[in-house]
Amino acid sequence: MPFWKLYYHMVWATKGREALIQPRFEADLYRVIAGKAANLGGVVQAVGGIEDHVHLVVSVPPAVALSTFIGQVKGNSSHFVNHECGLDHAFAWQAEYGVLSFDAKKLDGIVKYVKAQREHHHGNTTIPILERASDDAALHQ
Numbered sequence: 580m581p582f583w584k585l586y587y588h589m590v591w592a593t594k595g596r597e598a599l600i601q602p603r604f605e606a607d608l609y610r611v612i613a614g615k616a617a618n619l620g621g622v623v624q625a626v627g628g629i630e631d632h633v634h635l636v637v638s639v640p641p642a643v644a645l646s647t648f649i650g651q652v653k654g655n656s657s658h659f660v661n662h663e664c665g666l667d668h669a670f671a672w673q674a675e676y677g678v679l680s681f682d683a684k685k686l687d688g689i690v691k692y693v694k695a696q697r698e699h700h701h702g703n704t705t706i707p708i709l710e711r712a713s714d715d716a717a718l719h720q
Contacts, residue, residue, distance in 0.1 A: 581641065583638075583640060583641050584638065584683060585638050585639060585640075585641060585680065586624075586636070586637075586638055586680060586681050586682065586683065586685075586686055586689075587635075587636070587637055587638070587639055587645070587678055587679065587680055587681075588634065588635075588636055588677075588678070588679045588681060588689050588693070588709060589634065589635040589636075589637065589649060589676060589677065589678045590632060590633065590634045590635075590676065590677045590678075590709065590710060590711065590712045591632065591633060591649070591653060591672050591673065591675070591676040591677070591712050592631055592632040592633075592672065592673050592675075592712045592713075593630075593631050593632065593670070593671070593672060593673065594671040594672060594673050595673070596631045596632070596673070597631060598630035598631050599630070599631070599660075599666075599670055600628065600629070600630050600631065600633070601630075601664075603664075604660065604663075604664040605628075607659075607663075607664075608633075608656060608659065608660060608664075609626040609627070609628075609633075611655065611656050611659045612626050612633065612635060612652055612655075612656050613626050613635075615651060615652045615655040615656065616635065616637050616648070616652055619639075619643055619648055619651060619652070620639070620640045620642075620643055621637045621638060621639050621640070621643075621648065622637065622638040623635070623636070623637050624636040624637060624638070624686065624689075624690050625689075625690040625693040625694055626693070627693040627694050627695075627696040628693075628696050629696050629697055629700050632710075632712060633656075634692075634693040634696060634709070635652070635693075636686075636689055636690050636693050645678055649676050649678065653672045653676070656672075657670055657671055657672055673712065673713070675712055675713035675714070676712055676713075677710075677711040677712045677713065679708065679709070689709070692706065692709060
């Protein structure tokens, strides 16, 4: 087995950045995201977000392409919301996502940031680069 220490911060948003993540299923959604990530070989450090986007701090094995990993996590989680959460409308993620790599020294700080998403957004203390879910600057203002 190869040795690897690869840390990623991932973020993706609901389609149209609509406030679709409801408090009644938010914790279950995060558990589904973490479960799928682990099933793909990822080591999950944190999952968090607010009504219109999700952050995932995870180590992904080098044998798994990041685009495949994120696509499967997003697909599995949207399937969960659409089939298990009783919404009266379709739930979808936008196609884009953001992913940044970082070293182990930054792990604790990024985990704390993700776990405190609600506070950061309400207090206007977000870190813009960690909120980027696409290359279109208009989507993350």
